Amino acid sequence: MKRTRVRLGRNSYDICIGSGLLMQTGRQLREIGFSDKLVIITDPTVKGLYGNTLSQSLTGEGFKVTILEVPEGEEQKSLDTAGRLYNELSNFHAERTTPILALGGGVIGDLTGFVAATYMRGVPLIQMPTTLLAQVDSSIGGKVALDHGQLKNKIGAFYQPRLVISDITTLKSLTTTELSQGLAEVIKYAAIRDKGFFAYLERNLEQIKSLDEGVLEDIVLRSAKIKAEIVEKDELDFGLRHILNYGHTVGHAIESASDFKAGHGEAVALGMLAAGRISNKLGMLSQNELIRLKEVIQRVGLPTKMPSLEVGRIIQAMEFDKKIFEGKIRFILLRSLGEAFITDEVSPSLIEQALVDWSEET
Ligand SMILES: NC(=O)c1ccc[n+]([C@@H]2O[C@H](COP(=O)([O-])OP(=O)(O)OC[C@H]3O[C@@H](n4cnc5c(N)ncnc54)[C@H](O)[C@@H]3O)[C@@H](O)[C@H]2O)c1
DSSP: OEEEEEOOGGGOEEEEEETTGGGGHHHHHHHHTOOSEEEEEEOHHHIIIIIHHHHHHHHTTTOEEEEEEOOSSGGGSSHHHHHHHHHHHHHTTOOTTOOEEEEESHHHHHHHHHHHHHGGGOOOEEEEEOSHHIIIIITSSOEEEEEETTEEEEEEEEOOOSEEEEEGGGGGGSOHHHHHHHHHHHHHHHHHHOHHHHHHHHHHHHHHHTTOHHHHHHHHHHHHHHHHHHHHHOTTSSSGGGGGGTTHHHHHHHHHHTTTOSOHHHHHHHHHHHHHHHHHHTTOSOHHHHHHHHHHHHHTTOOOSOOSSOHHHHHHHHHHSTTEETTEEOEEEEEETTEEEEESOOOHHHHHHHHHHHHHHO
């Protein structure tokens, strides 16, 4: 098992990464000092795959366990579902010291995190992410949130978990599509922060796709360390943490201009390429690096061609996007592979030119 730490003073916590960790969770939680009862929140698919293993590990250490099930899907990140969970927690006589374990992908992590942050004004939260996206991104950094009408991820809090347990073995049951959604984020970390990691991805993509546990453990660990380092410097997302939005400015615009037909990972991949092209036009990211970025994205099965959308619609969507900062569009660009920076100074004509060139090339 590998371990890294998110250092946030009294809110610090460990991220444990390795194979077969679900089976060791009972012992691990005992060692931390939890006693008595625990609640697991999960969805039917994840419960069917891993619910028994986790429950047995916990009951084997004498914990009294209840599993609360939430149907799958983004629509469960709602106040209604949270309300139902509060009732179930209360029926189970969950107390302020009763830990809640979020076993699942980012939907379960965000929803459970919100419930843990608010039930009894906050109970201990253990993130147990089972998708690649959740292991490298949503379980780390304490953003917990629900959707409400048009407000996606806007009703929430910063609430750090007490521990993150990423069992690599769970990644083996993901579909190829789910794996590539997570790989979009992994590529993002390498592109913004670590050119050595980028080269590692280039060398090991085949092992990643064939779900080699050693390589998966490495990429989850390296991604988690990058996210932890950024969160430590800007926990509340007022500055540096914005670089995690690399690929999101154009990505979100593509998602809304295509009426959300593009999946999030696909949209981020396209957004990373668009930001790469803009960086290149500004004389930063070299042509060779832009090609390397495109090839890695392509090799993990994510799209690299400008979608058949009017450039005007994408720009319009960007203007409505939350990244508009004092009337300017905020971009995360690359000086080179592994080095990102935040800017509000990209002219609309340059954005347009980069997108037009891209659409003509494909
Ligand atoms: N809090 C944050 O910082 C943050 C960051 C990024 C994304 N998010 C959120 O994360 C969510 C997306 O998360 P996601 O991509 O993990 O999707 P998800 O949680 O919807 O999971 C996708 C599907 O995979 C299934 N699944 C989960 N683990 C599995 C496994 N090991 N084997 C087989 N199937 C499995 C689930 O049942 C679900 O049907 C969005 O709501 C997004 O807003 C949050």
